[in-house]
Amino acid sequence: MLRLEGLSFAYPAQAPLFARLNAHVGPGQVLAVVGRNGAGKSTLLRLLNGLLRPDAGQIRIRGRSTSGLKVHEIARDVGTLFQTPEQQLFATRVYEEVAFGPRQLGLANAEVEDRVDLALRRTFLHHQAQRHPLDLSMAERRFTALASILAMHPAVLLLDEPQRGLDRLWTERLEAIIAGERKAGKAIVLICHDMDFVDRNAQMVLALGTGEASAWSTETFFGDLELLRRARVDTPSRLLLSRLEY
Structure with missing residues (x-):
């Protein structure tokens, strides 16, 4: 791999x-x-x-x-989770942050929604989907960045x-x-x-x-x-x- x-x-x-x-x-x-x-x-x-x-x-x-x-x-x-999550967060909502990568792959809307939903559930952030990432706790910000990686389904x-x-x-x-x-x-x-x-x-x-x-x-x-x-x-x-x- x-x-x-x-x-x-x-x-x-x-x-x-x-x-x-x-x-x-x-x-x-x-x-x-x-x-x-x-x-x-x-x-x-x-x-x-x-x-x-x-x-x-x-x-x-x-x-x-x-x-x-x-x-x-x-x-x-290859998906990268940097040491400081603020370095890679840019969207104004958690949902949009996680959806950005899959959308760049040209996936259908339904597939993007499925990937985002699963990534947010796996990272315990589904209830935070409409919040600004920088309004979250440090752990939640890190997991937002992690969710954005998981939604891309990287091999590494x-x-x-x-x-x-x-x-x-x-x-x-x-x-x-x-x-x-x-x-x-x-x-x-x-x-x-x-x-x-x-x-x-x-x-x-x-x-x-x-x-x-x-x-x-x-x-x-x-x-x-x-x-x-x-x-x-x-x-x-x-x-x-x-x-x-x-």
Whole structure:
């Protein structure tokens, strides 16, 4: 579904952020991208959605290279939830925000309405459809942006710190949506500093800033204390508690 092949990138006059990255995210899989601040996590997300272009290597979505595609063409297969939802909200009503993308696909009105209705119900925003997105709570704004992505039915979802600032209820709702997208065969890339969230939701980890160029299984990654130290991330609570038992 999503493949990184020898991906390298550096900003002008700066040292490379990463070199020769390789990863494969199949249908129903979640890849967590972790690492210290400045390691290139958000840059990688912008490479995946076409806002930046790699210096070397290829990104393939559903077997097709993105190198010759425009951003709007990539967006048909790749949906991005940015860390700050206000960056991607522009409509004056939640309903119109979610309907905008499907309308650009040229879908019939009935299909647009069905997609919007389902996306709003999945994100618990159906009762907020006629409100201005910026009048909602932070969690509701984030889920409005998420609903606009779900309504597009992308093959790949890019989620940048989606759990940040959410209380337990909204976090559980987010995890239910991630589980639903996995069940539907979507590929998900998750940028996250919360290792408990990664432990619960991801199957693979790509650790930037460690010198490693390939993804690890979550079990292998969290079991390697030296790799955790180099990635500057914490051990998930579940594993800490299990070690205390011994």
